[in-house]
Amino acid sequence: MIVIGxxxxxxxxxxxRYRDAMPNVSALMERGSWGALRSSEPPITVPAWTCMVTGRDAGELxxxxxxxxxxxxxxxRLADGRDVHSKRVWDWLGDHGFRVAPLFVPLTFPPSPVRGHxxxxxxxxxxxxxxxxPRSLETEIVDRVGAYRADVQRFRAEDLDRIYSDIxxxxxxxxxxxxxxxxxxxxxxxxxxxxxxDRFHHAFWRHIDPEHPRHDPKNPWKGLGHEYYARLDSHIGRLCELAGxxxxxxxxxxxxARAMRGGVCINDWLIERRYLTLREPPAAATPLDHGLIDWTRTRAWAExxxxxxVFVNVAGREPFGVVAPNALGAMRAELRRALEDIRDDEGKPIPTVARIPEEHYRSARGFPPDLMVYFDxxxxxxxxxxxxxxxxxxxxDTGPDSCNHDWEGIFVMSGGNAPRRGRIEGAEIYDVTPTILAxxxxxxxxxxxxxxLGASVGGGGVGMTGPNPASTCRLQQRTRS
Ligand SMILES: [Zn+2]
Structure with missing residues (x-):
């Protein structure tokens, strides 16, 4: 099996939009099963891939x-592989005698022993x-393809041509x-x-997405989405050909991914509502320096x-806590109500959802926030x-960026014994590990x-769209034309 993330x-x-640039992925879809893949909460790279390869949610992890x-x-503190305490799909495969090769998967630094590479x-x-x-693989690779490129440097910057060639x-x-x-x-x-x-979207989204509020139809990069996805597809095609x-x-x-319309200044809002107090007001927009927080007069702050x-400054839990532990529940409820009523600069409500991790996840391990807040x-x-x-x-506030993450990723499965089920609904990121193991x-x-997701229709709890769903027909017609 090959999993291409x-x-x-x-x-x-x-x-x-780019299906016509992706004949290889299109062929996989036509021969197999495909659909949207609901992401983890939060839909952020490090937790999301780890949820996918463990079958656990972000709270459990x-x-x-x-x-x-x-x-x-x-x-x-930046997470790394040592923060993953659950087995990942390649660990189970290795336990059963299979040889594995997880490559470039987030949270695989430092590299750890596997049955393979x-x-x-x-x-x-x-x-x-x-x-x-093993470390000997490093020289084998460098000798063949040059110095390892783990990421693109400074992808939230203005020199877009350099960023594209690096990507x-x-x-x-x-x-x-x-x-x-x-x-x-x-x-x-x-x-x-x-x-x-991901780097491509963050750098180029407003140039490739005509719906973005700051899209300029005359920008020189607007065709790059088509070009980059076509490159991606030809790489996928070569790997599939090798795989057989x-x-x-x-x-x-x-x-x-979706267009980013902007951002809500959450800490400024907490300051305005007197939950957060700084020793002196900042002269201009600046990252929140925890050394400048007056902790004796701060009840909550946010990342x-x-x-x-949002974190409540709880006494006994926080280094300079002031909120009594038995007041945490009331404080969270109060903040949640106030946040879900937040308005923009024109006084219009911003649709906001504030969640309590302990209510949302199976368990909330590590150091969960007191509230998880999603704007619009x-x-x-x-x-x-x-x-x-x-x-x-x-x-x-961390550099030019016109793309936000969105809840739905993708899923295509084809070849080997994978069933040909066409478009399927209701697939989730947690389904990937059970699908691989099965x-x-x-x-x-x-x-x-x-x-x-490979179980016979009706057996896995996934709904199959009817024999000729309108959306599938539309996509097939487009491929044929
Ligand atoms: Zn990601």
């Missing part, structure tokens, strides 16, 4: 974003840090490495994740990103910086979530 690929691009809190500190993903810190298991070179190298490993190491299971797609018809191929993404993580169903980010003059700003005949491990 294309980070951030949304159904509307793969199944519709204790991974609420790229960075997470640790006891005794208010600052977040592992290459760390984009969170590899570079320099002398190891990136392969293209990285994507090409990753597929070359996957081909080498498949041919020469003969794994039973190879999984690769291409982060270039007896190999099952899964093409999946961890979440989708920005695709969603807001992810069309608006959460802006963590302070000193913004508006409630809603148009730009991201394909290898491995009994379902206790406690994991999800269902086998």
């Amino acid at each position: 294309i980070d951030c690929a949304p159904p509307q691009l793969v199944f519709e 204790g991974l609420y974003g790229f960075r997470n809190r640790v006891e005794g500190e208010t600052a977040l 592992m290459i760390s993903g984009f969170l590899w810190p570079g320099a002398d840090a190891p990136w392969c298991f 293209v070179a990285m994507t090409e190298q990753h597929f070359q490495i996957a081909e080498l490993v498949w041919k020469e190491k003969n794994p039973d299971f190879l999984m690769m994740v291409e982060i270039g797609v 018809d007896e190999t099952t191929v899964l093409v999946v993404s961890d979440h989708g 920005g990103g695709y969603y807001a993580r 169903d992810l069309a608006l980010r959460a802006i963590g910086s302070v000193g913004n003059r508006r409630r809603v700003v148009l730009e991201n 394909a290898f005949g491995i009994p379902r491990p206790p406690g994991i979530q999800g269902k086998d």
